[in-house]
Amino acid sequence: MGGVRARNESAWLLPNDGTRTHHALRENMRTFADGDEVDVVIVGCGAGGATLLQRLARAGLRVVALDAGPFWDPDRDWVSDEAGSHHLYWTEPRVITGDDPVPLGSNNSGRGVGGSMVHYAGFTPRFHPSDFRTRILDGVGADWPIRYCDLRPYYRDLEEELPVAGERWPWGDPHGYPHRPHPVGGNGEVFLRGARKLGITAKVGPVAIANGRFGNRPHCIYRGFCLQGCKVNAKASPLITHIPDALARGAEVRADSMVTSIEVDQRTGRAKGVRYVRDGRPHFQRAAMVAVAGYSIETPRLLLNSASSRFPDGLCNDFDQVGRYLMVQGAPQTAGRFDAEVRMYKAPPPEVSSEEFYETDPAKPYKRGFSLQTVSPLPITWAEHVAAQGHWGRVLRDYMRDYVHWSCLGALCEFLPQPGNRVTLAQETDGYGLPVARFSYSQCDNDRLLMRAAQAVMENLLRAAGAGEVITIDRYAHLVGGARMAADERHGVVDADCRTFAVPNLYITDGSVLPTQGSANPALTIMAVAARAADHMAGGAR
Amino acid sequence: MSGPGQRFPGFDVLSQSGNWDPVTARVVLARVGPAGDLRFFTPAEGQAAAALLDRLLGQADGPGVPLVGLVDARLSEGRTDGWRYDDMPEDGRAWRDSLSFLDADALAGVGLGFAACPAADQEALIQAIRDLGPADWHGMAAGHIWSLWTRYACTAFYSHPSAWNEIGFPGPAYPRGYKNAGVDRREPFEVRDARPSDDPVPEGA
Structure with a gap:
């Protein structure tokens, strides 16, 4: 692990006295003035933004x-309490349709700082090599302008930095994990027992919890x-895996700062910085480069809210790509x-x-597939299921x-990217006077077939483990897409390095750039894409 | 069918509150204290909401979780989920509107406001809305209002230590954590289910 500490010292910068925050590191962090042109201003401090911040500070x-x-x-x-954790979620107004x-x-x-990874479960699988080529392999979805092998070294590094615990992984690109698998509780025991009875391979992990x-x-x-x-x-979560190292290397985290628009020089077409509101007052941070990492709803919304005379339909939206191909995973949850x-x-x-069941099975009436995981809802979420x-x-x-x-088990079904599943702006405005996001979603036939197939496997598995009654709830999980990576500006918003086609010094480094999603939880891949973009940005791209 | 408290005799979540971290304890114990005055609902709305919430959670025989107080606090403090269906107003407005529609249904069907109806009539009125599924109810999809009601009701009820007692859930677990995870394994402070075969819907039912 000596190698990890040399690359990312975050875990060693946290206190070891039973408290969880290195307050002095935050109080003494370097700060920049609004008028001081920083090299990069990043919008959003979750999986994508925080990883980028740490990498760029290191550079x-x-x-x-x-x-x-x-x-x-x-x-x-x-708090160690379900209802008391409501403040961890983004609960600004949004309209769904x-x-x-x-x-x-x-x-x-x-x-907040750490983003959705503060409250994600902690599963951190890699994508499979096939996820980057679903169009050419299966005739559905989209092909990425990068391949799995482009992300592999970043996956490996990040698995050490989080770190990830799990058994040796036999699927996709087979690989091991830096930490041994955790012992399992009752729910894991049931999953393993049912899978063994049916001859389904199941593994402990991969979980971003140090063992x-x-x-x-x-x-x-x-x-x-x-x-x-x-x-x-x-x-x-990035709050403890990447932010401490970033601060120690001279980065600033400016919390409670809501970015309201990206400013573009109408003459040169280059981004100049971002407008934001802090303590009720408007500010403008100048920057040589801007990176947006607000995730699949807020990133497209920010671009659409940054319209100007040069970009009348929204920033980077000359080809009507912003907000499109947004995906969720079908996440039916079956209990026994x-x-x-x-x-x-x-x-x-x-x-x-x-x-x-992740890859396309030619014997089935659908393309692509699903993964199965333990979910273990606490009482309020369980009541929703019942x-x-x-x-x-x-x-x-x-x-x-x-x-x-x-x-209780959950599936992640690979819903396909569709142009009509998108974010647009609603009439309604938020507390900043900005139009809120309107998010429209409709499943396609393949999506529905996957939901039912996953439910059938989970019911069989639980019955094989000895369950009497089984009950299922149809749910969704995760968000990706909305400003996808593509070969050209007619098919997406950013290129293979996360640079927007429209504005040469504007990047998007979050889950919204993903063209497909596989059946994997997206956090690790979002971090890997951001880390790869950081190499490009630190390499002198301006 | 089992009555309240019978499945986990003697199990008392609050007896363990000395093991909770102080931040969590403050948040959870505030729910157990006396309910304050309503700040969001008008008195009439509050009566209808209390009746509706108590029916949704079957509280006729206890344990007396102050559901309307918990929901009112959320709405008055703006602790909503943020998102709304496009055929619905924001949550606070949706609560007010739906309570007045519920009263209108009760007046039309029973001749009384919802809160004043006998329990059986209240249950029939609620079931009628549930049975509409995605169909229209006073200009919104019945399923959307059902989702709103049950989300708020379940969140309030199952945030309360009295509810945890009846389901055998120990509540906050920091900093102690668990040492005996696994099928049929318990911590010293957990209580075995006294009626483990009491499946709510036995196989074949």
């Missing part, structure tokens, strides 16, 4: 990251509140009832997964009293 660039939310202190700001509208807020939208101490980060205490922000500093006590709330929700069966009143309560007997 010696003068860089500041603005985030609309707070600079979290896990001791002070986070389409044939299959996708709820936002909790589950898929983060807020053992890592730097000054303590061992996981298996309390099951991964989705509420890790008060232990055991589960990885056991006479034994499973108590799935004990141990991290991310325990065991299978990618056996209520979705139509139960309410006494029946709902009777089901809920039975909580300790249920095991």
